[in-house]
Amino acid sequence: MNQTRAFLILAWLMVATLLWMEWGNEKSAPPAPIAAAVAPASSVPTAAPSVAAGVPGAPNTAAVPSTPAASTVSTAGAAAGEPLVVVTTDVLKVNLRGGELSEADLLKYPKTSEPNSPPMRLLASDSTLYFVAQSGWVSQGNAAPTHESGFRYAGEQRNLALAAGANELAVPFVWTGPNGVSIQRTYTFRRGDYAVRVRDEVINASPSPWQGYVYRQLSRVPRELAHKGPFSPEQYSFQGAAWYSPTDKYEKRKFEDFSDDGKLDKQVNGGWIAMLQHHFFAAWIPGAKDAGQFSLEELSAGGAPQYLIRDMGPGVNVAPGARAVTEARLWVGPKLVKAIEAQDVAGLDRAVDFSSYSIFATLANGLFWLLEKMHNLFGNWGWAIVGLVVLLKLVLYPLSAAQYKSAAKMRKFQPRVAQLKERYGDDKQKFQMALMELYKKEKINPVGGCLPLLPQMIIFMTLYWMLAESVELRHAPWFGWIQDLTARDPFFVLPLINIAIMWATQKLTPMTGMDPAQAKMMQFMPLIFGVILAFLPAGLVLYQVANGGLGLLQQWLTTKRYAEAPASKE
Incomplete structure (x- = not known):
């Protein structure tokens, strides 16, 4: 599985998870409150x-x-x-x-x-x-x-x-x-x-x-x-x-x-x-x-x-x-x-019910502890979220560096991959064998982009629960138009910025080995995520924008380093 396919699968898993949460919430809606004229029982x-x-x-x-x-x-x-x-x-x-x-x-x-x-x-x-x-x-x-x-x-x-x-x-x-x-x-x-x-x-x-x-x-x-x-x-x-x-x-x-x-x-x-x-x-x-x-x-x-x-x-x-x-x-x-x-x-402390699952509750408690330290440093919960992103990026740097290095090398050898496609036509088995041989020869890890995406998805979902439950962030402003980090962005500025970041990231991400249907589906992912993020807390979207922006910068620098000159066709 190459890096782009891994991202596609995990992205759709994230979308499916959010949609499943919404569907489950509709089914388990709380009972309607009693009518105003009814006296409470004792x-x-x-x-x-x-x-x-x-x-x-x-x-x-x-x-x-x-x-x-x-x-x-x-x-x-x-x-x-x-x-x-x-x-x-x-x-x-x-x-x-x-x-x-x-x-x-x-x-x-x-x-x-x-x-x-x-x-x-x-x-x-x-x-x-x-x-x-x-x-x-x-x-x-x-x-x-x-x-x-x-x-x-x-x-x-x-x-x-x-x-x-x-x-x-x-x-x-x-x-x-x-x-x-x-x-x-x-x-x-x-x-x-x-x-x-x-x-x-x-x-x-x-x-x-x-x-x-x-x-x-x-x-x-x-x-x-x-x-x-x-x-x-x-x-x-x-x-x-x-x-x-x-x-x-x-x-x-x-x-x-x-x-x-x-x-x-x-x-x-x-x-x-x-x-x-x-x-x-x-x-x-x-x-x-x-x-x-x-x-x-x-x-x-x-x-x-x-x-x-x-x-x-x-x-x-x-x-x-x-x-x-x-x-x-x-x-x-x-x-x-x-x-x-x-x-x-x-x-x-479990009254702060970050999640029904103890493992996510423990992780959420750890994230909140870090977020609180960032807030003590910056005095603003919005900038604390940005600081948390920087800290997590440093922790996950070895994984993300491997991801972007793999993507950069694959981008460099796209002309060679295109040549293999022309050579083997519809014979997918021979094409995959030749592609694996190329990866082996050039020391490219085709699954290098898979590993960092899983912890990022887990952190994203955990952060959603943590931000949704944290009363410390209730009505907490960031700056400008964001006056409540637990409410959605009133003007959808952050979701639009996230769409732009995902689109730019996609342009740097090679589509090596991906069939046209998958590639077309990938083109819609920034828009799909943008629509979903428009309904999520501004604090969570801020996290995603900061995380995506730093990721884009890291990917661009890595691409410049490892893919300055595209490999020529044989």
């Missing part, structure tokens, strides 16, 4: 996890807690009779109501790239955008506060803001039971932090032991995509539930597969649960050694689907006059790699 757990048996301080699991059955609540959120508490920090603005975070705005992230755009709302009580974080307690034979009722605000001001110079803000709630048991809940917000600390302290002032389980859950309806169309990155970003356990590691499930893929009933120690979407996510992170049970539930809100992931546990057994404490973190924010790593939680 679920309260009715059973305790068997995992709690044997856990120090945990109640006897022979006593299964009993709580009210799941009920439909108004779109105003849980504990409808409890007034809202609004908390504002430098990065978050949230609505608290009892045991539920019913709204959360991400103040550093505008909803769109338009001027004066409102902040991105991740959690919402509105029925069409319904996405809430809830936490409560269940107990067998004893009263306990659920996320729907029980917790009451223990402060005075209901509009709280992180004071200038302060690093954290504590928001207290309390539940007082009829038998002398109380639970003090404190939400702690920290400056610059998207992880909310949630601390529950059970105080037993009754004459009898109190047993109970804390539960934490995320509930939502599927969100409607903001950007649709061919090859839209948002369409390929995972939407659904994810969880991590020390034994089975990272797992996830799309909304449409909640029921089809079977029941989730996973006993864990530590781990985390989450709801993921493009660029953002919410996650409950219990204590590293807390015993719990992960489960999924598909609810019906007026006939439309609503999805829930829950962590039940840990359990506590509080003697009279004693206290017990359980803590967790609630992440509500963007998929910022550094901020997530700073949480020091095993597997939480």
Whole structure:
């Protein structure tokens, strides 16, 4: 296989892969969001996890807690009779109501790239955008506060803001039971932090032991995509539930597969649960050694689907006059790699879901690490992409040098190849034998152009997933007309430049041994790629333009060196 045929095959493979991704996305489109008039369903757990048996301080699991059955609540959120508490920090603005975070705005992230755009709302009580974080307690034979009722605000001001110079803000709630048991809940917000600390302290002032389980859950309806169309990155970003356990590691499930893929009933120690979407996510992170049970539930809100992931546990057994404490973190924010790593939680970095395949996810993490280093150097994500191209070109230089050297030598001997064609006519077998003999005599490697193309294709596809998922590049400008590297080029300038580069590269690439049909097909490749790139993120097209431009320069220099004077015909 010569260099041109290798490029043709791999180019068509890339096109076919992108088209297959688009076709698969059409088939697995997320369920439509519920109608605006439909009230979200709410679920309260009715059973305790068997995992709690044997856990120090945990109640006897022979006593299964009993709580009210799941009920439909108004779109105003849980504990409808409890007034809202609004908390504002430098990065978050949230609505608290009892045991539920019913709204959360991400103040550093505008909803769109338009001027004066409102902040991105991740959690919402509105029925069409319904996405809430809830936490409560269940107990067998004893009263306990659920996320729907029980917790009451223990402060005075209901509009709280992180004071200038302060690093954290504590928001207290309390539940007082009829038998002398109380639970003090404190939400702690920290400056610059998207992880909310949630601390529950059970105080037993009754004459009898109190047993109970804390539960934490995320509930939502599927969100409607903001950007649709061919090859839209948002369409390929995972939407659904994810969880991590020390034994089975990272797992996830799309909304449409909640029921089809079977029941989730996973006993864990530590781990985390989450709801993921493009660029953002919410996650409950219990204590590293807390015993719990992960489960999924598909609810019906007026006939439309609503999805829930829950962590039940840990359990506590509080003697009279004693206290017990359980803590967790609630992440509500963007998929910022550094901020997530700073949480020091095993597997939480997988929430940045670069790919469903671990090998591509690992490669994407490596590419992002390099891209981040380039950004630290240049201070601009666009120039960081160009810097990444230069770095990758240096790494792949031995392979690309062999590719261009082979192409240059083949170009030099094109007159000899044309002579062989004339000599053997339609006898393809003799022509191929003579061609191989020429290659052997002149020390030309006919497959020298194949090897570099495979890593380039893998890098291209990995970079697509990485750029599509990286919130760091969301609305990030390059310069001039490119004001969002994760959106397509608004004026298609970069795709047109790429067409020109591919056309020029093609002119330097010999068509040795290629039949007329293949050669004609090759002529259309720059246009085909140009059309596809017109729908892809500008950052990815910038990578392709920089990569192709440097490749063209390298190929031209190599051609000048090895093919200055064409070989004469014999």
